[in-house]
Amino acid sequence: MSAGLLDRALSEVRSLDTLSRQSTPVHRLDPRTKLILVFMFVGVVMSFPPYTLLALLPYAAFPLWLAASGRIPGGALYRKLLLVLPLAVFVGILNPIFDTTPRMVPGIGSVAGGWLSLGSILVRFFLNAATGLLLLGTTGVLSLTQGMEALHFPRVFSTLFLLMYRYLFILTEEVLRLNQARRCRSSARSSLTPSLAGAMIGSVLLRAWDRADRITTAMRMRGFTGTPPRLTPLHWTATDTRVLVFWTAYFLLCRGWNLPVLLGRVVVGLLS
Template identity: 30%
Template sequence: MTSFSLQHQALEPAWFAALDPRTRLLAALLFTLIALCLSALPPLLFMLVMALFMTLVLGCQWRLIIKRMLAFEGFMVLVLLFLPFTVAGEPWFTFAGMDASYQGLTQALVILLRGNAVVLALLALVGSMEPVKLGYALAGLGLPEKLVQLFMMTVRYIGVLFDEHQRLRTAMKARAFVAGSNWHTWRSYGHLLGMLLVRSMERAQRISGAMRCRGFNGKFHLLMPVQWCQRDTAALTIAVLLFLLPLEWQWWQYGF
């Protein structure tokens, strides 16, 4: 077992885990597209509430959700701080000779609600999916075979490279390396990246040779092809109807 994992563990309901992974990808894509089409605050707030509801219903672990959202909010704080000063409009307040506008504040709130809604929906619908199942879903949706193959190989060996990086770091600590703000530290990190690159290339060559010995001819065969059934059609239809509600609200209430 690798010490590196790409997905968080979720206590998914049985009905959700049994869905075709393409259903979850299509639902996530539809949610994202609709969120990008919204520009009014109330419909976007409704989308955010809907995303929060999905994280509750689909059994996501809130500790990991909050941890990942905090990393995202670090960028959103910069948007909230600087965007009001860069958009012209009705002055809100003045700071250091610069005017913050209400229009800039509105755009910042739109970006904040839209970004949080999309990230939460992706974590709920796709974040708990196993990487291999995600690769099968991408292949089932007709994405280029080379792209799917690259994704599957990356998922398989990124953990191996992470473990190799950990071994190199352990070797550095065994030689009494202590990171600091000096030339020795930067040179040591440069050597670390160089050795990681060299070992990655050597491992890739060994893997390529082993695959050729086993008859690999460039075609990636899926052992468990995905199958669409009636429950997937019903689930996707319900998702479409729910996700379209904020768009209809914006159309009828605001006319755009």
């Protein structure tokens, strides 16, 4: 990943952090509600068979609701999704080559299985990644950690999440500084050779090690004994219950019935 892309990725994550400080109905929900819903959402979306495409589409309603009620601009979300899109493409890119078995898609006709599974991977990727980003953008990392603790996630896990998120910025900045120093002493023709990249990665790891040591010392100086930090208690409201019940019912409904196909049949039935 080039330094420019890394820098952009960092500022995108920062912008999510800023968005998480808004006060909208979604932001005000208890983080446990959003965490449970997102885990349920990811579980249900991933539970479909590999060639499912149309049945996944109604699930877009959940991220769309999060984005609209949480006032998260679509543009910001779209750019972040594009940054990680290559990963999803990489996972499914060979499917159309190896899987050429024809499969029927209602309303479209016969399609090679590989293309169908690639499409399914991309749709699941967009749904899950968008929902994950929206969870961060409507909750904030601290509230998420609180939610994890309240849901009895292992405390080590929530602490690691908290600290990794914080130090993501510092380590990325370290990489950027190192790369800037390299570029300042390189000619326009010289590129980043594998041996140089290896030396730079080694240097970043050693710096990360040093920094981790200093941070641990700073934490221990302030009474940290290995027990993760205690955070402010949370409050569950009637709105949380309503939101949880509504979306759970919706996820199950879409899992039990293929809504786009049903809708298509109803429309065709009405027209004929």
